[in-house]
Amino acid sequence: MASIPGHTGLSSSEAAERLQRSGPNALPGGARRTWRHIALDAAREPMFLLLVGGGLLYLVLGDLLEGAFLFAMVLVTIGMTLYQEGKTERALDALRDLGSPRALVLRDGAPVHIDSRGVVPGDVLVLSEGDRVPADGVLFEGAEVQADESLLTGESAAVSKRPGTAPDPLPRPGGDDTPLLYSGTLLVHGHGLVLVTATGAAAEIGRIGQALAQIAPERSPLQKQTARLVAIFAAVGAAMSLLLVLLYGLRSGDWLESLLAGIALAMSMLPEEFPVVLTVFPALGAWRLARANVLTRRLAAIETLGATSVLCVDKTGTLTENRMRVHSLFADGVVHALDGAPLPGHLHELARRAVLASAAAPFDPMEKALHELAVAPIPGLALAREYPLSPALRAMTQAWRQPGQAGYIVAAKGAPEAILSLCALDGAAADAVRAATDQMALGGLRVLGVASADWAGELPAAQHGFAFSFVGLVALADPLRADIPDAVAACRAAGVRIVMITGDYPATAAAIAAQAGIDTGKVVSGDTLDGMDDGQLREHLRGAGVCARIAPDQKLRIVQALKEGGAIVGMTGDGVNDAPALRAAHVGIAMGKRGTDVAREAAALVLLDDRFSSIVQAVRLGRQIFQNMQKSMSYILGVHVTVAGMALVPVLLGWPVLLYPMHIVFLELMIDPACALAFENEPAEARIMTTPPRDPKAPLFGGWTVTWAALVGLGSLVAVLAAYGWAVRHMPEDQARAFGFAALVAANIAQIFANRSHTRSMLQGLQTTNRLVWIVAGVALAMLLVSIYQPLLAGLFRFTAPAPGDLAAAVGIGLASIVWFEALKLLRKPHTGAAAAG
Known part of the structure; x- marks a missing residue:
């Protein structure tokens, strides 16, 4: 990155020393939960309390071994919670680090991007329109700087800033015409250099940092729906547990045993895994997205991604490489292709004027390409005034003061039609310029007009006040990224429509869209858009693939029109004026490299x-991610139906109790890692990008999904109940319990594999890679064998080992309990929406 003349900033070693002294540029506190907080939260959960209650009851009964086992399981449960929550917190920490604001500072004489936490007093900040100010400081060089200080003052109107020195005493934020800029505020106009005076808690925002840290985030609608679902299950479970205690107690007279059976039923009915899924999946999903170079700023957006039906994307830098080079020049009525050859002498004036209309130390790739024309600059010029680009006039002008002279050299560059409006060309000359523009634009080139003026006297208020002469056209090539045609084809196969939105000339935009494989249909221009009402725009956008000559503030109308037409809209943007459109879109997507802080925060x-x-x-x-959440929640509901049924129905039928608290704990040790980790790790379905977007109104877990899961659970329940009923008639009680429990564990494992897909058979699923599923199943079977054949554990579980052949039969019955479900997969038509859980 080019150096800034006259300024060097701090050296790297000096900055490191100051960082050591002043500490990181961050407010005190943080959102990360420690292991103590996680353990304390786990200790308040109903499952934890039920385990403690069961352990205490065993101690009252004098069963010290059973009580000790349950209390040990309390520790295991907390340990698993710590692992799951810790993994989630680590993923969120990685996202926080990735999402930490960046700052552009001068170090060792050159501008470098650093983590804003590394800014120190004495640093020189390089700020541009759209940047969030990372620290308090004094503006000592800048042009037309305005800042939004509403974060500190509550006033929405931006205030102007002028270069100067810090006044004494320091005024409060919100003052007009001061040189002071404050951490956390936004630069909404202009650019400048700022000397940092205070960082972190010492900055003005430190006064309100504590209040900001105490604001609790709002729960998402999905979290609220799931909380209601858990509450319903808990209420039904409590009622059924009370009924079981009464029935069993009255029939047997053993009220303590009946209470243990009631606790087991309550534990089996409590789907505490639902909140775990809603916490773990989005966090780990966001971590996976970050590995794909997509930072998730709001986890709720993950729910909407799969439903996106229209993607509105920028051309420059998103579809193209944003690596521009000057391809050809138009001057004196002739188009001159450069082809890497030296610039002919008669084109030097056009090139020089294009450079004078650009920043002296450019960051924009287009202006860098103009500087690379390597034309000798006019010595001694000093920038007197800049007239920025605006939606009303897509051109920028810079006036330069000549050394030792009273007059100014003025240069303008911008959209050819804007430059023509600044120049007094006759009809034939203007037609020739338009024809040359069209000729170059049809090749996908970005075309700029260049004009110049020599000015004496006071500078005018607006660009139209100059007497401009037309100099020529500059055509820049920005090649399409090599992976774009395949990516666009993937979107079309997935039922996602691409709409390219650009400020470029319509012919240029259409040419690039055609190269990318975007169905251009009709091209909507900004001028045409202004002449339409909302209804007309909504209809016109139905067949449009390109929106050209679009000003940033027109993007909001496009997003709103698409939304009113029923689309789920993803929108890209990078500028300050893009923020309303990014906020209005269902999924706002900001550019990380070239995007402003305003855009990133709105997205x-x-x-x-x-x-x-x-x-x-x-x-x-x-x-x-959506599919895997759906699969996991289907599994949770189905397995809880099976387990709760086996805790209740045998007692109602007068059979021996099958499940006590320690059996439920065993099953929870399977269910928790299966739902939170194994399903999260499940690979994508083969058809995931060849089906239309899911209906955004369809709930994650409701309707047919709930019915399907309940049917799977009931099918397993019937099979396991039949197995236990047969065993009760043909085996001693403890041996029958081991037989029934083995069938239940196998049915649980079968449901894990069955729920890996609701359309693909389980045998096909075995071909896909997910080691965690096999690990969970293998550990569960190993634990089952140990609990049955290890004498101490068998006593705890009230098991007597059946013959190996009988045990194999029990496992076979459990595994076969989902055969009917596998048969239904063959009969059931696959879901057409991507929301299907497979």
Whole structure:
């Protein structure tokens, strides 16, 4: 990155010393939960309390071994919670680090991007429009700087800033025409250099940092729905447990045993895994998205990704490489292709004026390409005034003061039609310029007009005040990224429509869209858009693939029109004026490399590499995460139906109790890792990107999904109940219990494999890689064998080992309990939406 003349900033070693002294540039406190907080939260959970209650009852009964076992399981449960929650917290920590704001500072004489936590007093910040100010400081060089200080003052109107020195005493934030900028505020206009005076808690925002840290995040609608579902299960479970205690107690007269059976039923009815799924899956999903170069700023956006039906994307830097080079120049009525050859002498003036209309130390790839024309600059010029680009006039002008002279050299560059409006060309000359523009734009080139003026006297208030002369056109090539055609094809196969939105000339935009494989249909221009009402725009956008000459503030109308037409809209953006559209879209996607802080904060996702293919990968992962959450919750409901049924029905039928608290604990040791880790690790379905987006109104867990899961659970319940009923008639009680429990464990394992897909057979699923599923199943079977054949554990579980052949039969019955479900998969038509759990 080019150095900034006259400024060096701190050296790296000096900055490191100051960071050691002043500490990181961050407010005190943090959102991370420690292991103590996690353990304390786990200790308040109903499952934990039921385990403690069961352990105490065993101690009252004098069964010290059983009581000790349950208390040991309390520790195991907390340990598993610590592992799961710890993994979630580590994933969130990684996201926080990735999402930490960046700052552009001068170090060792050159601008470098650093983590804003590394900014120290004495640093020189390089700030541009759209940046969030990372620390308090004094503006000592800048042009037309305005800042939004509403975070500190509550006033929405931006205040102007002028270069200067810090006044004494320091005024409060919100003052107009001061040189002071404050941490956390936004630069909404202009650019400048700022000397940092205070960081972290010492900054002005430190006063309100404590209040900000205490604001609790709002729960998502899905979290609220799941909380209601858990509450319903808990209420039904409590009622059924009370009924079981009464029935068993009255029949047997053993009220302590009946209470243990009631606790087991309550534990089996409590689907405490639902909140775990809603915590673990989005956090680990966001971590997976980050590995695909997509930073998730709001976890709720993951729910919407799979439903996205329209993606509105920028051209420059997203579809193209944003690596521009000057391809050709138009001057004196002739188009001159450069082809890497030296610039002819008669084109030097056009090149020089294009450079004078650009920043002296450019960051924009287009302006860098203009500087690379390597034309000798006019010595001694000093920038007197900059007239920025605006939606009303897509051109920028810079006036330069000549050394030793009273006049100014003025240069303008911008959209050819804007430059023509600044120049007084006759009809034939203007037509020639338009024809040359069309000729170059049809090749997918970005075309800029260049104009110049020599000015004496006071500078005018607006660009139209100058007497401009037309100099020529500059055409820049920005090649399409190599992976774009395949990525666009993947979107079309997935039923996701691409709408390219750009400020480029319509012919240029259409040419690039055609190269990318975007169905252009009709091209909507910004001028045409302004002439339409909302209804007309909504209808016009139905067949449009390209929106050209679009100003940033027009993006909001496009997003709203698409939403009113029933689309689920993903929207990319990078500028300050893009923020309303990013916020209005269902999924706002900001550019991580070239995007402003304003855009990143308004968006739900940030592209760390600015690549369109990363958006496509994010849609794929969003669908996969949603599907896997759905599979996991189906499994949780189905297995709880089976387990709760086996805790209740045998007692109602007058059979011996099958499940006591220690048996439920054993099953929970299977269910927890299966639902939270094994399903989260499940690979995507083969058809995941060849089906239309899911209906956004369809709940994650409701309707047919709930019915399907309940039917799977009931099918397993019937099979296991039949197995236990046969064993009760033909075996001693403890041996029958071991037989029935083995069938139940096997049915649980079978449900894990069955729920890996609701459309693909279990045998096909065995071909896909997910080691965690096999690990859970293998550990469960090993634990079952140990609990049956190890004498101490067999006594705890009230088991007598059946013959190996009988045990194999029990496992076979459990595994076969989902055969009917596998047969239904063959009869049932696959879901057409990506929301199907497979």
